[in-house]
Amino acid sequence: MKVGLLGLGTVGGGTLNVLHRNAAEISRRAGRDIVVSHAAARDYNPDDLEGLANVRISDDAFAVVRDPEVDIVVELIGGYSPARELVLEAIENGKHVVTANKALIALHGNEIFKAAQDKGVTVAFEAAVAGGIPIIKALREGLAANHIEWIAGIINGTGNFILTEMRDKGRDFADVLKEAQELGYAEADPTFDVEGIDAAHKLTILASLAFGIPLQFDSCYTEGITRVERQDVEYAEELGYRIKHLGVTRRTQEGVELRVHPTLIPERRLIANVDGVMNAVLVKGDAVGSTLYYGAGAGSLPTASAVVADIIDIARTLTTDPGNRVPHLAFQPDELSDLPVQGMDKVETAFYLRLTVEDKPGVLARVTGILGDSGISIEAVKQKEPLAGETEVPLVLLTHRVLEGDMDQALAVIEAMDTVRSISRIRVEYLD
Ligand SMILES: NC(=O)C1=CN([C@@H]2O[C@H](COP(=O)(O)OP(=O)(O)OC[C@H]3O[C@@H](n4cnc5c(N)ncnc54)[C@H](O)[C@@H]3O)[C@@H](O)[C@H]2O)C=CC1
Ligand SMILES: N[C@@H](CC=O)C(=O)O
Ligand code: NA
Numbered sequence: 545m546k547v548g549l550l551g552l553g554t555v556g557g558g559t560l561n562v563l564h565r566n567a568a569e570i571s572r573r574a575g576r577d578i579v580v581s582h583a584a585a586r587d588y589n590p591d592d593l594e595g596l597a598n599v600r601i602s603d604d605a606f607a608v609v610r611d612p613e614v615d616i617v618v619e620l621i622g623g624y625s626p627a628r629e630l631v632l633e634a635i636e637n638g639k640h641v642v643t644a645n646k647a648l649i650a651l652h653g654n655e656i657f658k659a660a661q662d663k664g665v666t667v668a669f670e671a672a673v674a675g676g677i678p679i680i681k682a683l684r685e686g687l688a689a690n691h692i693e694w695i696a697g698i699i700n701g702t703g704n705f706i707l708t709e710m711r712d713k714g715r716d717f718a719d720v721l722k723e724a725q726e727l728g729y730a731e732a733d734p735t736f737d738v739e740g741i742d743a744a745h746k747l748t749i750l751a752s753l754a755f756g757i758p759l760q761f762d763s764c765y766t767e768g769i770t771r772v773e774r775q776d777v778e779y780a781e782e783l784g785y786r787i788k789h790l791g792v793t794r795r796t797q798e799g800v801e802l803r804v805h806p807t808l809i810p811e812r813r814l815i816a817n818v819d820g821v822m823n824a825v826l827v828k829g830d831a832v833g834s835t836l837y838y839g840a841g842a843g844s845l846p847t848a849s850a851v852v853a854d855i856i857d858i859a860r861t862l863t864t865d866p867g868n869r870v871p872h873l874a875f876q877p878d879e880l881s882d883l884p885v886q887g888m889d890k891v892e893t894a895f896y897l898r899l900t901v902e903d904k905p906g907v908l909a910r911v912t913g914i915l916g917d918s919g920i921s922i923e924a925v926k927q928k929e930p931l932a933g934e935t936e937v938p939l940v941l942l943t944h945r946v947l948e949g950d951m952d953q954a955l956a957v958i959e960a961m962d963t964v965r966s967i968s969r970i971r972v973e974y975l976d
Contacts, residue, residue, distance in 0.1 A: 545574070545859050546581040548614035548639075550605045550630060551621035552588035554728035555644050555671065558848030559618060563855075564595030570852065574859040584608045585621075609634040616858055618851060619643040622732055628652050631667070635659045642854040644671035644847055647736070650745035650761040653752075657872040664866035668854035673746045674699050674823040676846030677839040678853065683753040683827065684874040690829030692754040694794035696975055697825035698818050699746040701842030702730045702737035703769050703789045708819040711777050711786075717770075729821055729842040739768035740789065743804045747791035750825070751802055755795055755883060756875035760802070763885035767805035776898060776970060779940045780808050783924060785896070786816040787970065799884040801891050808896050808972040814838075815975065826975060889949030894923070894972035897955075899939040902963040903930050908939060911958055918954040920946045936965055942972065 547563070549556055560580055563570065571577045579598070584605040590596060609617050609630050617634035619627055619641060627648045634641050635656070643649065649656070649669050660667045670680045674697065683692070698704050702724040709720040721738065724730045729737075736742040744764040752759050769789050780787050785808040794801040809816040814836055818824040823841030828834050840846035861869055871877060901907045912922055924942040943951075951969070958964055 545576050545578050545615050545862070546613050547578060547855060548608035548611055548617045549580050549583040550608055550617065550619045552583055552585035552593060552601075553620070554844045555847045555851065556583075556585065556618075556620035557588065557592050558844035559620065559851045560596075560599075561594045562845065562848045562852050566852075570856060574856045576859055578855060578859060582608050582611050582614055605630050606633065609637060609639065614639060616640045616642060616855060618855065619645060619648075620851070622647070624648060624651060628656075631656055632659055635663050635665055635667070638663060638665060640665045640858045641667045642851055642858070643667065643669050644851055645669075646672035646742065646745040646749060650748040650759055653749070653759045657877070660872065661866075661877055666858055666861070666869060667872060668858060669749070670854050671847045671850035673749050674825055674837070675701065675839070675841040675843065676849045677823055677825065677837045677841070678850065679750070679825050679837050680753060682835075682837060683750070684870050687827060687829050687832060687835070688874070690831045692795070693828045693830060694792065695750050695754055695825060695827050696790055696792045696815070696973060697747070697750065698788050698815065698823050699750075699791050699825065699841065700737055700740075700743040700789060701821040701823055701840070702734065703740075703743065704818065704823065704841070705729060705821045706738070707769060707772065707777075707787065707789065710774060712819075714774070727821075728844055738770050740766045740804045741768075743789060743791045747793055747802060747804055750791070751793040751800060753874040754793065754827070755800055756873065756880055757800065757883050758880055759873075760885060763802055765803040765805070765888050769806055771968070772806050772970075773968070775938065776896070776968065779898065779926065779928075779938075780896060780970075781811070782926070783896075783940075783942060784811055785809060785972070786811050788816060788818070790973065792973065795883070796886060798890065799886045802885045803888065803891065806970050808970055810974060813975055889947065889952065891948045892945050893948070894945050894974070895943045895951055896970045896972055897941045897943065898968045899941070899958070900936050900965040901939050902965070903935050903937045904963055907961075907963045910961065911939065911941070911964075914957050915941075915943065915954050918946075918950045920944070920950060920954055
């Protein structure tokens with residue numbers, strides 16, 4: 545089976561190397577030899593690549609998707625365009641597609657899967673979510689018996705690497721991000737990682753697979769890690785929590801929650817201890833209960849592992865009737881439902897609040913009084929010592945669960961107090 549490879553960077557290079565190194569084992573699994581015959585890349589480093597001898601390489605990606613010899617196009621160039629046009633043309637030419645491009649799937653997946661279905665080809669995207677972890681396989685196949693209740697995951701390796709290094713070694717945000725870029729973890733535009741956009745792409749995909757809904761990236765609430773301060777990490781730890789960047793999607797009475805944001809998690813939870821570039825996804829199904837999937841969320845070989853697994857899957861089902869293949873979004877395409885994504889004001893979580901207040905008597909009583917008036921009860925309070933020479937003190941509160949709309953109202957009143965300088969808030973999830 546002949547593969548046309550688009551992109552020879554971190555993931556493309558890893559894919560070429562894994563196909564070369566493990567060729568015999570892969571052939572035994574797939575039932576046929578799988579070879580890269582044609583590749584396109586604007587730039588690549590031949591010293592990092594194995595098995596180049598029989599590969600035709602140019603910088604023309606469209607020549608690959610138009611090559612009649614190519615059976616599968618593997619898109620690893622990233623971005624929206626020309627990735628979308630390349631994938632659609634590959635499908636139109638009757639080729640199967642494998643991609644690691646979560647941005648492409650989250651925004652254009654509905655169009656791409658429709659085109660693939662019409663043409664009877666497969667578009668596989670295991671590497672697009674949580675890198676090497678076979679989470680898409682788990683959701684589409686392993687958990688197919690379940691009514692999925694919720695998913696919560698650390699699904700951006702770069703962000704988790706940054707938070708971990710800041711916490712463990714006190715390193716500077718920009719310095720750790722630079723290292724993540726050098727290690728090949730970060731997106732071409734790293735604001736996608738640190739502003740939560742990459743995690744939102746992945747969560748959008750997970751929600752569709754879990755609940756049988758069309759991809760709706762525009763409705764995902766997205767908050768990144770850039771506003772997490774070191775003192776929040778420290779105070780959270782004093783309270784027995786870790787701060788993780790989490791994607792959460794939950795089925796509710798009214799629809800689904802779809803949200804990506806920093807989150808306090810009790811430190812006793814396994815997922816609170818997932819560090820560095822590792823990812824983890826917790827899935828709660830009604831029959832199976834909670835299941836947890838852990839592994840490298842980014843990097844050359846871990847991501848290539850998922851890409852190559854998809855190629856093998858396609859090789860195994862080449863002769864299967866297209867209608868009998870596993871559906872792209874886990875549910876039969878004519879069975880997708882239109883559950884609405886709920887507004888954040890309807891989401892219920894506990895909250896960590898850090899207020900910077902004037903060090904005066906009565907401020908704490910007034911703050912807790914306002915929260916109480918909105919029906920928000922408090923689990924813990926810590927009033928910190930003022931820093932040397934300062935007249936302002938941090939006031940840290942942990943609340944019980946509350947509707948976000950009620951919290952917004954209470955915080956608007958607290959913010960207006962002349963003794964309150966600033967407020968930061970982080971949602972808290974117990975994940976049970
Ligand atoms: N780096 C990682 O750990 C992971 C990356 N991904 C996804 O995999 C895809 C590839 O990412 P990386 O390998 O990190 O990127 P990269 O920047 O290392 O490699 C991109 C490759 O595509 C080539 N390229 C770009 N535009 C091209 C064009 N128009 N025509 C021909 N070649 C072109 C570049 O020359 C380079 O060889 C992206 O969609 C990314 O989101 C997914 C999971 C993990
Ligand atoms: N930039 C992404 C790469 C994998 O999807 C990440 O850091 O998780
Ligand atoms: Na994966």
